[in-house]
Amino acid sequence: MTKLYFVRHAQPDYRRGVNNTFALSEEGMKDRMKAFEALSDIRFDAAVSSPYRRSLDTIEPIVSAQGLTVKTDIRLRERDNPGGNSNTHEMFRKRWADFSFHEEGGESLGSTQKRNVAAVFDMLNEYKDKTVLVGTHGTALSTIINYFEPSFLCEQFFRIINFMPYVIRLDFDGEKYLGKEELTYVQKEFHGVK
Numbered sequence: 001m002t003k004l005y006f007v008r009h010a011q012p013d014y015r016r017g018v019n020n021t022f023a024l025s026e027e028g029m030k031d032r033m034k035a036f037e038a039l040s041d042i043r044f045d046a047a048v049s050s051p052y053r054r055s056l057d058t059i060e061p062i063v064s065a066q067g068l069t070v071k072t073d074i075r076l077r078e079r080d081n082p083g084g085n086s087n088t089h090e091m092f093r094k095r096w097a098d099f100s101f102h103e104e105g106g107e108s109l110g111s112t113q114k115r116n117v118a119a120v121f122d123m124l125n126e127y128k129d130k131t132v133l134v135g136t137h138g139t140a141l142s143t144i145i146n147y148f149e150p151s152f153l154c155e156q157f158f159r160i161i162n163f164m165p166y167v168i169r170l171d172f173d174g175e176k177y178l179g180k181e182e183l184t185y186v187q188k189e190f191h192g193v194k
Contacts, residue, residue, distance in 0.1 A: 001171055001178070002124055003131045005042065007035050007062075008141050008166035009054040011188045024057045028164065031186045035165040036061040038184035039133070044068060046127050048119075049135030050076040058165055059135040068133070075119040078137035080107035087190070089158075096154035113143035120144055124175050138190070141168070148177040164188040 010028035024032065039062055047063050049055050051072040063070055081087075082105035094101050099110035116136075123132055136144075138161055145152045148170065160166055163185035171178040 001173055002127060002129055004120070004123060004134050004170045004172070005039060005044070005132065005183075006134045006136050006141050006144070006166075006168050006170065007039075007055075007059050008136055008138050008160075008163065008168075009052075009058040010035070010165040010186070012054040022052070022054050024054055027188070028054070028058075031188070032058045032061060032165055034184055034186050035059070035167050036065070038167050040065075042131060044133045045130035047071065047133040047135070048073055048076070048123055049133075050074075050078070050137060050140070052077055052137070055135035055137065059133060062133060070135070073119050073122075075115040076134070076136055076140060079109070079112040079139045080105075082106040092157065093154055096157060109139070109143055112140060113147055116140050116144050117147045121175060124172055128174065138163075138166070141166070144170075145180065149180070160185070161190045162187055164190070 010032040011025045012022035012028060013025040014022060035058060044066055047059065047068040047070045049059060049070050049072055051074055056070065082103050086103050086106060095109045099113065100108050102108040142152065142157045142160065166185040167183040169181045169183060
């Protein structure tokens with residue numbers, strides 16, 4: 001069995017940097033230790049992550065403790081966002097109702113899902129029957145779960161939007177999805193949701 005442990009990043013400091021360079025907030029730096037504690041008894045064979053700083057910073061304590069080298073995969077990045085006022089409940093509902101919908105300069109959930117799921121299948125082939133740590137993002141992870149569990153929709157996304165960090169394991173037999181288990185999360189307010 002292949003086990004993919006997805007770690008959605010801890011709370012970023014949205015005041016400094018841009019989407020790919022947001023560092024974790026002071027609280028996020030403390031909260032990432034919840035992910036570390038939840039995974040401390042797991043021995044990982046590999047680590048793969050979005051190259052975004054907040055994802056790498058969140059899994060860093062686990063990576064350091066186990067002497068892992070992180071392979072970054074740009075496909076695991078968050079949905080390309082045009083900025084502005086695009087993180088509203090209304091916009092989230094529009095995106096989830098129509099996976100081809102996107103704002104000008106933004107990315108649709110369908111496109112986000114396609115590249116993230118391609119990365120997952122590559123991991124399943126490269127790390128067959130291994131245990132893999134995966135650094136990721138909220139929307140990216142949600143589209144992955146939706147692919148394997150189509151009943152995971154907007155309301156389920158709203159449930160986890162404030163989980164930073166959020167740790168969940170997805171199990172596979174080859175490329176066959178077997179199920180998931182939530183391991184831990186820290187409730188935080190997601191930036192910009194109205």
